[in-house]
Amino acid sequence: MQFPALLAASAIALSSLVAVQPPPVADDAREGTILYFNDAHDVRPVLTGGEDRGGVARLDAAIANVRAEQPDARVVFGGDLAGGTLFGGLYKGFPLVEAFNTIGIDLANLGQHDFDFGVENARELIAASEFPWITSNLLDDAGQPFLPDSTWAVHETNGITVGYIGLVDGMDTTSVGDAVTELDHVDAAVEAVAALEAAASPDVIIAVAQVPPAVGERLVDALPQLDAVLLEEQAEYESVVTEYKGAVLASPEGNMGSLIRLDVAVNPTGEVSLEPSVIEVDHTVTPTPELRELELRYDAEIEENLSHTLATVETPLLNPDHQSRRGETLIGNFVADAFRDYHGTQIGWMNGGGIRAEAPGPEFTLGDAYSIAPFDNKVMHVEVPGSGLRQALEDAVMRMSDLGGGFPQVAGMSFGVDPDAPVGERIHSVMVAGEPLDDDSVYSVAVTNYVANGGDSVTGFADATVIVPASEAPADAEVIAEYAAELGVIDLELEGRITVGAAPATPAPTATPAPTATSAPPATPAPTVDGNDDGSPQAAAGAENDESLASTGGDGSLVFVVIGGVLIALGATAWSVARRRIRPVGR
Known part of the structure; x- marks a missing residue:
């Protein structure tokens, strides 16, 4: 087959091409034309x-x-x-x-x-x-x-x-x-x-x-x-x-x-x-x-149905150069927050490739919600062991150098990723509610059926326990729209949920000094209890202000307590407070 010089009818750009001289077309040659196009989304x-x-x-x-x-x-x-x-x-x-x-x-x-x-x-x-x-x-x-x-x-x-x-x-x-x-x-x-x-x-x-x-x-x-x-x-x-x-x-x-x-x-x-x-x-x-x-x-039909304003955008929700496929973005945080908020889970997870549009503002409309998430995926509620969550993270970042769509945008957790590390060893510094991820603990996650079912080769949710299945779950765009309306004003900032780079160096151990004799500890006085105290340190700390609670220490496990409509996550070295709405399962 001969390939003649390219006829550059395009006014934009064509790749360079070395012309090959075609053979003369015979007078009795058969001639025809084929037209080709693709990618018709609108x-x-x-x-x-x-x-x-x-x-x-x-x-x-x-x-x-x-x-x-x-x-x-x-x-x-x-x-x-x-x-x-x-x-x-x-x-x-x-x-x-x-x-x-x-x-x-x-x-x-x-x-x-x-x-x-x-x-x-x-x-x-x-x-x-x-x-x-x-x-x-x-x-x-x-x-x-x-x-x-x-x-x-x-x-x-x-x-x-x-x-x-x-x-x-x-x-x-x-x-x-x-x-x-x-x-x-x-x-x-x-x-x-x-x-x-x-x-x-x-x-x-x-x-x-x-x-x-x-x-x-x-x-x-x-x-x-x-x-x-x-x-x-x-x-x-x-x-x-x-x-x-x-x-x-x-x-x-x-x-x-x-x-x-x-x-x-x-x-x-x-x-x-x-x-x-x-x-x-x-x-x-x-x-x-x-x-x-x-x-x-x-x-006209789209304009009539989707122009309703849900919120005001103070900080534009952008995704420059597909940043949601390789790092933290405001729009990724917003969507993951929406998922987590809807089901009241510990974690919200949205694949970066599923974010298909930006919302620069100044208004956030119903059309913005459906533009961001146009695939009609369902936001499920699942429970997964920490080991599965860690595997899901590794799966999700393995193609980040190629802008793979699985890269996760998250809420309620943070992680580090080293793109130069071998595949399967890139994730580090994973924290949930301020505590290191525990492979043996079980975590609740709001995630789309696409990711939960192994989309983008994410296998970590394969053995998850389904609390709200896709058949009973809302569409992602609906969840985003409801969350925007609930906020009223969208004013966000990057929080360091995702850190790209090598894991922090572990300091070399220091020599342990010889023990010295210590005196016996003094007796601990009995605790005092006021009228708001149920006998737990959590209640005592939260009696004065149920939106602020100091860490009480512990063995590193998380303790969740609801006080005055507030879900409180306690850990050994950190604390967090998040308002949660109570929702019927399967809404």
Whole structure:
């Protein structure tokens, strides 16, 4: 397959590319066009890099422009239309299917976000589609292909037979658990291509793959007959097109910000030439009226339902450069506090990758709550031994150098993480309510069903005792909204809950001096008791002010006492007081 010079229709940025001179296209060559896009989380244009890009009305117009010159052009969607944003959380992908039915999509590949709301929702999206879906590397809970009749597909475009396989990555970031199994990309691709070639003998073979570029290169290494690998987005406002061993590797912009155009020519000898270019889907494209009306309809509906103000934001809740995936953030503290507050647990835990938007203020609205947590995960109440909590922390930070989504934002506890330490040995200085984590003690945790079920490869909650299951738990966005309304004013500061760096050095032991004789201790006088005292030191200390209590010492274990509606945690060297509301289990 020959790869000619890249036609840089993109006004943003394209990767550098060494041009390969194509063979002359014969007069009787068959020629066709393929259009590719992915990452469709909202029907409306999305503000990216200071400019609104995408939107189904502009996409419709851009595709129509190509079809005006190439009526047989085929349109392929790479996947991800259900979750990941406020819009996805509210509508779960169905408005995108409605729009794509109108546009006339020819083929879609399943992406991991198409499973954000479970297997049943994914199958309902497929059933509502007037276009076929494929996937080559997913199995259902019975060990059978997730789409038994669609592990590959074939299209004809101007007499050229184009064969497709479909691949997805990152299924561990969805909520499907064991209901769907993700197979190795290369192994599944080899099997699917063999079946495709045996059944259809295509002129051109394309992998539609929600995978990073490195996996795309592995696919070409294993399958040199691949002519192109159409990848997931690498950036929200940059299209990337490269050549690898004669194959085109192409990533459009996120949020439907661009189309990859492949002009295909097949000479009578069977030699294939692909000419890629990029079509921007931005303000330069005039939207089509029908789908612009659809955009405005959903926009008005969202504005009406989600503009209600819940609180005033004094300190902006930001997540710069995905900081919640590698350290403490105000927005992470806020969400973890909300979880902990709802269930009255010792600990609140939110995976940093689940924080999908910021709330800069000055108002915090219901829309902000659903933008921050759009996946409709449920906030469970579980109890886990300290050893499991420690394992969960180790699991959660193992991919922090790659901005893995499991990195925890926490409340009611603190920890240190050394990113340079070996995986499994990075966590240190774990404290709960001011006391060192005890592996043998049991701790109550408010955490999403996604994390509790092993999302982002967090295994530490596998043996947790479930107090409030997902089936009886509220959605994360609902908990966040209620907490914001309860606060009224959001005014936070970083507290040192997460420390990034090596563990503090342990001082060398000093020599023990020889013991000296001591006199017998004086007799201890009997304690005095006033009318508010029940005979416990906790009550005596709390009688004067039930919101302030000094440490009484002890053996290092925690003692919890409720005095005047206040939950008090006592330890050997520290104390803490936290107001708790009493809530019915399963609210």
